[in-house]
Amino acid sequence: MASPRALSTIPLILGAASLSWAVGSAIAPTAAIAYTARRAITVVRQENESYQTLLRRAETIARAAAQRSFDSDILVTEVAITILGNNNGSVASVLRLEVSRQNWRKDPDTQSWAKYFPNAALLLRFESTPAPPTVIPPQTPTPDPAETNDTDDIDLFEFEAPSPEFPPLPPN
Numbered sequence: 001m002a003s004p005r006a007l008s009t010i011p012l013i014l015g016a017a018s019l020s021w022a023v024g025s026a027i028a029p030t031a032a033i034a035y036t037a038r039r040a041i042t043v044v045r046q047e048n049e050s051y052q053t054l055l056r057r058a059e060t061i062a063r064a065a066a067q068r069s070f071d072s073d074i075l076v077t078e079v080a081i082t083i084l085g086n087n088n089g090s091v092a093s094v095l096r097l098e099v100s101r102q103n104w105r106k107d108p109d110t111q112s113w114a115k116y117f118p119n120a121a122l123l124l125r126f127e128s129t130p131a132p133p134t135v136i137p138p139q140t141p142t143p144d145p146a147e148t149n150d151t152d153d154i155d156l157f158e159f160e161a162p163s164p165e166f167p168p169l170p171p172n
Helices: 004-027 051-072 101-106
Strands: 035-044 076-087 090-100 114-116
Touching: 035 051, 051 076, 051 090, 051 101, 051 114, 076 101, 090 101
Parallel strands: 035 076
Antiparallel strands: 076 090, 090 114
16 A cells, blocks of 8 residues: 555646646647648539639639638638639639648739630640541552563561570479
8 A cells, every 4th residue: 555645746746747748838839730721623614604704703703712721711811713614514723722821811813823725725625626637538540551570569678587496494
């Protein structure tokens, strides 16, 4: 059995430990965890809308989404917004906005921070499809009657496959 003196020191030790934890937390609070907010937003093409108009709408939507992400959560230090275009079922990335909170405060312009995907218009089928190339049939030269003989129509090749050579087996 433990001595009464040892039992009376346990609360004292526990009290000192919790007091040191409280003082340490007050002096150096736990660090907040910052993170990147990631979103993918699809913009559907409106009837008779050009690619440039869709792109301007995508920029406006990306700008609003970035601002909303920074405003709604103080721990967000960076946003990464991907805008996907949708044209009659064809889907492709139109732009990607990646910016830190600090840079966004300095310049909240989508065009400053966005990466544009140059093939998006083609992938979304905004460009008119090119006409198929004109196929010109190959011209076969007419044979000169003086140079023809009866064996010109037959192409015979003698081919003998090489026999494989294997190295001798090592003795046992």
